Amino acid sequence: MDKAPLRPSRELRGMIDGYRLSQAIHVAAVLGIADLLASGPRPSDDLAQATETDPSSLYRLLRALAAAGVLHEAENQVFALTPVGECLRRDAPESLYGWAMFVGGANHWHLWSALEFGIRTGDNAFRHVYGTDSWTYRQRHPELGAEFDLAMSSIANLAMATLLPIFDFGRFATIVDVGGGNGSLLAAILARYPATRGVLFDQQHVVAGAGAALDRAGVADRCAIVSGDFFKEIPKHGDAYILKSIIHDWEDEKAIAILRNCRQAMPEGAALLAIERDLGSRNEMPESKFSDLNMLLGPGGRERSSEEYASLFKATGFEFVGLTRGASGFGIFEGVAR
Numbered sequence: 001m002d003k004a005p006l007r008p009s010r011e012l013r014g015m016i017d018g019y020r021l022s023q024a025i026h027v028a029a030v031l032g033i034a035d036l037l038a039s040g041p042r043p044s045d046d047l048a049q050a051t052e053t054d055p056s057s058l059y060r061l062l063r064a065l066a067a068a069g070v071l072h073e074a075e076n077q078v079f080a081l082t083p084v085g086e087c088l089r090r091d092a093p094e095s096l097y098g099w100a101m102f103v104g105g106a107n108h109w110h111l112w113s114a115l116e117f118g119i120r121t122g123d124n125a126f127r128h129v130y131g132t133d134s135w136t137y138r139q140r141h142p143e144l145g146a147e148f149d150l151a152m153s154s155i156a157n158l159a160m161a162t163l164l165p166i167f168d169f170g171r172f173a174t175i176v177d178v179g180g181g182n183g184s185l186l187a188a189i190l191a192r193y194p195a196t197r198g199v200l201f202d203q204q205h206v207v208a209g210a211g212a213a214l215d216r217a218g219v220a221d222r223c224a225i226v227s228g229d230f231f232k233e234i235p236k237h238g239d240a241y242i243l244k245s246i247i248h249d250w251e252d253e254k255a256i257a258i259l260r261n262c263r264q265a266m267p268e269g270a271a272l273l274a275i276e277r278d279l280g281s282r283n284e285m286p287e288s289k290f291s292d293l294n295m296l297l298g299p300g301g302r303e304r305s306s307e308e309y310a311s312l313f314k315a316t317g318f319e320f321v322g323l324t325r326g327a328s329g330f331g332i333f334e335g336v337a338r
Contacts, residue, residue, distance in 0.1 A: 021068055024061060025088065026104020028070070029097055033062070034081060034088035037071075041080035094158050102151030107144055111297055118296050125297040134298050139205060149182050149206070156185040156244055159275060162326035169193055169240070172271065176201060176238035178230055178262065179246040183210035185275075186242070187217035198223040199235050230258050234265040241266060244275040248291075249299040252312065259316035263337055272318050272335040278325065279305045287329050309333040 006014070028034065031051040036042065044062055048055040059077055066073040070085045081089075090097045102108055114125040126134045138145040169175065170193035177186040180200045190198050198219070200210055204227035214220040226235050231254070234241070241262050247255045262272060277288040292303040304312075310320035318335030325331040 023104055024065055024068075025070060025100050027061060028065060029088055029100040029104070031058075032090075033071075034085055034092075034097070035090055037079065037081045037085070038089055038091075041074065041078050044077040044079060047079065094161050096154050096158070098147075098150030098152075098154035102147050105144075105147060115293065115297060124300040126299070133300075145205075152181055152245065153184045156181075157188070159244070159326060159328045159330035160185055160188050162328040163275070163324070163330065163332060164188065164192055166326065167324050167332055170196060172196060172238075172240040174199065174238045175240045175242060176235050176265075177242045177244070178234055178258075179243060181206055181210075183207070183213045183223070183225075185244050186223060187214050187219050190219035190222055191217045194222075196222070199226055199238060200224070201226045201228060201230070201235055203227060203229065230261060232261070234261050236265045237267065238265070238270060240271040240273055242273045242275060247274050247301075247309075247312070248276050248295055248303050249301040251301060255301070255312055256316055259312060259318070263317040266337040268337050270337045271321075272313070272337065274309060274333040274335075275330055276309070276333060277303050277329055278323060278331050279303045279308070285329070306333065 031053065033047065033051070036047055036050055044059040045055050047062070048058045051058065062071055062077075062079050063073055065071045065085075066079065069082055070088070072080045072082050074080065086092055087094055087096050088100060089095060111126055111129055114129050117123070117128055118125040124133070126137070130137050132140075138148055169189045173195075174197045175186065175189060176199040177183070178201050180186050180202055183200045186198045186200050190196055200207060200214070200223055202210075207225050207227055210225055211220060214223050214225075228234070230246075243258070243262070246258065250258065259272070266272070277291055278285070279288050279292065288303050295301040295303060306323050309323075313320045313333075313335040317338060319338050321334040321336055323331045323333050
């Protein structure tokens with residue numbers, strides 16, 4: 001028997017109270033609850049001892065997460081992971097541990113409290129709250145930079161889990177990952193396509209630890225690591241250039257500057273692969289619409305539609321080929337250098 005639809009007021013109440021679930025998941029991530037349950041169910045008191053938390057308070061957190069479907073509570077306050085909760089493990093194939101740590105952290109939480117400022121003024125909320133841009137701030141606070149990198153790896157892994165099976169990266173001999181962070185995305189591609197070589201390109205402090213991710217994937221011998229600034233110069237002569245969640249960080253002027261530098265580095269016929277969210281049409285795809293608000297608050301960029309990406313490509317010397325959609329909400333906006 002189908003459940004009766006929620007009253008509109010109850011549906012709205014659930015939306016309003018969504019922050020509580022986000023924070024509960026964040027605290028569970030901080031405490032490593034999913035990792036502690038990876039080998040099987042455990043009593044709440046056992047988990048409290050392992051996490052050095054108050055037993056009564058931890059039980060209240062765990063039963064709330066069980067009611068939301070993240071955990072399952074059995075008799076005698078014994079808890080186990082659900083398929084949803086499995087994704088909170090650090091080592092899960094589609095782990096969102098890093099994203100839960102980042103989104104629920106005080107730095108990001110405080111930023112979203114400035115949403116009204118951003119909407120009223122159109123100014124960058126991050127600079128308003130923290131006195132500088134998000135990139136400089138994370139460089140000055142390496143612990144936050146590491147947390148951000150882990151969050152981006154979580155999202156990249158989720159995106160690639162749905163895109164790798166449906167897009168043939170193996171047709172490219174050399175792939176340049178522009179702004180590729182710690183190399184987790186490029187490592188996944190190279191591991192799937194053993195004949196392909198890669199170039200990981202990002203700022204020096206970002207790629208400093210990338211060798212470990214490439215080593216773990218067994219692809220370090222096929223991947224060069226190059227440091228630099230994509231607003232200045234990008235490595236030349238690749239067959240395909242990936243920009244994963246790069247263009248959405250910037251308004252059109254700077255997005256065009258990045259794409260023009262890519263075009264200058266690329267031979268004619270090379271592929272440009274922008275892995276981004278599709279903004280979608282009216283009344284759909286809320287993840288993309290709220291990600292767009294996140295861009296407004298943080299780096300100061302925006303999510304875009306296929307038509308907007310096609311326009312950016314045309315303005316910078318690329319022919320827009322099309323969009324390959326993945327089930328994760330991300331897609332590959334493909335262009336060809338002309």
